[in-house]
Amino acid sequence: MTTSVMTNDxxxxxxxxxxxxxxxxxxxxxxxxxxxxxxxxxxxxPVVAQHPEYIEHNILSRIVEPDRIISxxxxxxxxxxxxxxxxxxxxxxxxxxxxxxxxxRFHPTVNESIMKFLAFEQIFKNALTxxxxxxxxxxxxxxxxxxxxAEIMRFCQAFMSELYRHIGPDVDVPAGDIGVxxxxxxxxxxxxxxxxxxxxxxxxxxxxxxxxxxxARKEATGYGxxxxxAEMLREKGESFLNKTVVVSGSGNVAIYAIEKxxxxxxxxxxxxxxxxxxxxPEGIDLAAVKEIxxxxxxxxxxxxxxxxxxxxxxxxxxxWTIPCDIALPCATQxxxxxxxxxxxxxxxxxxxxxxxxxxxxxxxxxxxxxxDIYFGPAKAANAGGVAVSALEMAQNSxxxxxxxxxxxEKLQDIMKSIYTESKEAAEKYGYAGNLVVGSxxxxxxxxxxxxxxxxxx
Ligand code: NDP
Numbered sequence: 001m002t003t004s005v006m007t008n009d010x011x012x013x014x015x016x017x018x019x020x021x022x023x024x025x026x027x028x029x030x031x032x033x034x035x036x037x038x039x040x041x042x043x044x045x046p047v048v049a050q051h052p053e054y055i056e057h058n059i060l061s062r063i064v065e066p067d068r069i070i071s072x073x074x075x076x077x078x079x080x081x082x083x084x085x086x087x088x089x090x091x092x093x094x095x096x097x098x099x100x101x102x103x104x105r106f107h108p109t110v111n112e113s114i115m116k117f118l119a120f121e122q123i124f125k126n127a128l129t130x131x132x133x134x135x136x137x138x139x140x141x142x143x144x145x146x147x148x149x150a151e152i153m154r155f156c157q158a159f160m161s162e163l164y165r166h167i168g169p170d171v172d173v174p175a176g177d178i179g180v181x182x183x184x185x186x187x188x189x190x191x192x193x194x195x196x197x198x199x200x201x202x203x204x205x206x207x208x209x210x211x212x213x214x215x216a217r218k219e220a221t222g223y224g225x226x227x228x229x230a231e232m233l234r235e236k237g238e239s240f241l242n243k244t245v246v247v248s249g250s251g252n253v254a255i256y257a258i259e260k261x262x263x264x265x266x267x268x269x270x271x272x273x274x275x276x277x278x279x280x281p282e283g284i285d286l287a288a289v290k291e292i293x294x295x296x297x298x299x300x301x302x303x304x305x306x307x308x309x310x311x312x313x314x315x316x317x318x319x320w321t322i323p324c325d326i327a328l329p330c331a332t333q334x335x336x337x338x339x340x341x342x343x344x345x346x347x348x349x350x351x352x353x354x355x356x357x358x359x360x361x362x363x364x365x366x367x368x369x370x371x372d373i374y375f376g377p378a379k380a381a382n383a384g385g386v387a388v389s390a391l392e393m394a395q396n397s398x399x400x401x402x403x404x405x406x407x408x409e410k411l412q413d414i415m416k417s418i419y420t421e422s423k424e425a426a427e428k429y430g431y432a433g434n435l436v437v438g439s440x441x442x443x444x445x446x447x448x449x450x451x452x453x454x455x456x457x
Contacts, residue, residue, distance in 0.1 A: 012049035016041050019060040030113035032333060032358070036120050037064055039362055043440040046429035051448075057456065059448045066093040066119065067100075069112065070166050074140060076158040079148055088159050090138035090166055090174070091119035096450035099170055100136030101126055101386060103177030103206075106155075106184070108143040114333070115139060118177075118357055122386070124443030125379035128418050131390035136172055138163070144179045156187035163188075164195045169202035169397070175389050176206040178332065181252060182213070202396035205389035209401070214392035216407040217385075221355065222256025223408070224384015225328060226264065227415035229353040232374050232435075233326075235423070236350070240264035246324040247271045248316065249331030250293050250300050253355040253382065257328050258286050270322050272331060273300040277319040280310035323347040330355030338363035345371040354378035365436060380422050380439035387414045418442075 020041050027033055041060060048054050070090040078084050089112065092100045102122040105114075115137055123135030142155055167174060176185055185206045192203055207213035216223070226240070233239050245261050245268045247254050258268045267283045273293075278284075278300055288306035292298045301312045313319075320327065320340035327349050329335055333356065336344075341364035344352065352368055353376030354360060360368070360375075368375040388411055395401055418439070425445075426438030 008049040008052065009045070011052075011055065012045050015055050016045060016048065016060065019064065022061070023064050027113075027116075030116060032113045033116040033120065035362060036117040036358060039365070039436070040120070040124065040440050040444070043437045044444055046431070046437070047441045047445060050429075053452055054448055057452050059451055062451065063094065063123070063447065064120070066091050066116065067095065068092050069116075070138075071112070072162045074142070074155065074158050074162065076151075076154045078151055086140050086142040086155070088138070088140045088162060089115045090163060090172070091115045091136055092166070092172055093119040093135040093137075094123045094447060095134035096447050096454060097127055098132035098134045100172035101133035101175070101389065102135060102137040103139075103175045104180045104184075104188075105137070105139035105177040106142045106144050106179035107139070108141055110139045110141045117333070121357060121379050123447055124440060125383045126386055126390075127443040127446040128380055128421065128439060129383050129387040129390060129414055130417065131387060133173075133386065133390050133393075136174070137177075138174055139177065139180070142179075144184075149183075152184060153187045156184050157191040160188045160191035161195065164192045167192075167203055169200050169393070173202065173389070173393060174204055175386070176252070178251070180206075182206060182208045182218070186211075202393045205392040207392070212392075212396050214388055214395055214407055215402065215404040216411065217388045217392055218252065219256040219259070219408075220388035220411055221253045221382050221385030222258070222330070223260045224387065224411055224415045225253070225257050225330070225353060225355045225381050226260035227384065227412050228376055228381045228419055229326065229328070229351060230264065231416055231419035232351055232353060232376055236374060238350075240266040240326070242267070243325040244269055244323065245326045245328060246319060246322050247328045247330055247355075248277070248319050248335060248359070249273070249329075249356065250289055251330070253385075254330035255286070255290060255293065257330055257355050258284060258289070261326075261328070262286060266326070269324065270319055271300065272316050272319050274316065274331070275299060276301060276312055276314040277316060278303045278310050278312050279322055280307055282307075282309070320344055321347075324349055326351045326353070328353055328355055329359035331359065332356055333358040334361050336360045336364045338367055340364065341367035344368075345373065349373060352376070353381040355382050357382065369434060369436070374433070375435060377436045377439055379443065380418050380435060383418055384411055384415055387411060
């Protein structure tokens with residue numbers, strides 16, 4: 001290593017440390033946001049060392065500060081005519097390469113820290129897709145569980161009654177996430193259309209195909225995760241065929257990850273919800289899971305009514321004690337800690353790829369990397385959903401509707417190229433095999449170069 005490269009490296013480290021220290025001071029009560037920022041910032045050291053212009057333009061201090069944070073009251077009436085109040089959010093983080101884009105989450109745990117971590121991750125994920133979309137995220141601490149359809153509709157309408165003034169097809173394009181599926185998107189879309197008095201289909205993605213939604217959007221995140229993992233497997237001379245797979249969650253991402261993994265010949269033996277998990281050594285009966293979750297909206301323990309020989313276990317974390325070749329966490333953030341990661345290592349798991357956002361904490365990621373688990377981080381591995389959302393926007397603005405196969409083929413191409421870009425960036429900067437560093441750098445460079453080109457504002 002030459003002296004000047006060493007100097008650049010030290011300078012980059014000092015710069016990143018100082019950015020992160022300031023971030024900690026300003027956001028002391030936002031652990032999830034700091035966790036996401038720490039993971040990304042420190043992995044950028046090699047690229048910052050080679051690009052002094054990023055320090056000159058103070059790109060990192062700028063990229064960790066959202067363009068704006070919108071927080072608002074959502075008042076709505078429940079079925080007993082009681083007025084309920086929730087808090088709504090939209091974080092418009094970065095629009096350098098396109099309109100803000102990212103889902104809406106309705107879950108009681110939603111707060112500003114979680115919104116910011118998700119929106120921050122979204123910047124880099126969206127850049128990785130190669131589509132013209134910036135980073136954003138939103139949601140509410142509203143709990144949709146146990147609510148009637150009419151209550152969900154009134155909440156969604158009340159939520160959109162404020163949000164509509166901040167979004168638009170060229171401004172900010174929300175979509176679904178936890179607790180927000182096609183039904184909720186439909187209610188919000190209807191309200192937006194009434195308030196705007198115009199048919200701006202590209203303002204929301206995840207709509208049903210009959211009114212501007214894209215075929216294959218529902219499947220996109222789960223299928224995309226499996227396409228990405230298939231590339232990881234190929235790299236090591238392996239495939240899904242006859243592999244044992246554990247998937248956490250039983251929502252949108254989990255269900256379609258299971259579907260595609262089974263299609264590729266894997267045996268998926270477990271999935272979960274927030275109360276517990278099922279273990280079916282014969283292989284999950286996906287039709288039963290779909291009926292429980294998509295049709296009945298029921299709990300995963302009722303799977304035993306379909307398959308009495310399967311097991312149900314209360315609690316979620318011990319799902320990772322089930323021996324598997326491939327682990328696909330598809331439920332929520334921080335569901336794999338160091339203890340679970342060590343168990344995966346001890347059980348001989350060779351691949352972990354993230355369907356959920358930030359399901360592995362920082363210690364867990366380090367354990368994968370130190371123990372030769374090939375790891376696909378969320379922002380690369382689960383980018384299929386937002387990639388197809390961008391394809392939905394393209395269909396909306398050209399007033400066309402593509403076939404399922406056309407969208408699915410594009411999704412496969414996008415996931416392959418995200419994998420290749422991440423792998424090559426890792427190699428270029430001296431971290432061969434580390435897709436965390438590779439995906440962070442590959443996404444960051446696109447946004448950072450755009451920020452340099454735009455100038456300071
Ligand atoms: P869903 O609401 O459809 O499903 C979420 C699943 O995770 C449910 O099975 C839920 O169980 C479970 N879950 C929620 N909270 C917890 C918890 N604290 N512990 C254990 N399990 C929990 O959401 P999605 O499938 O859409 O999203 C799952 C993850 O994937 C999220 O991290 C999301 O941000 C990410 N993601 C989603 C995309 C999409 O296109 N939908 C795109 C990219 C990322 P229960 O039913 O009991 O609540």
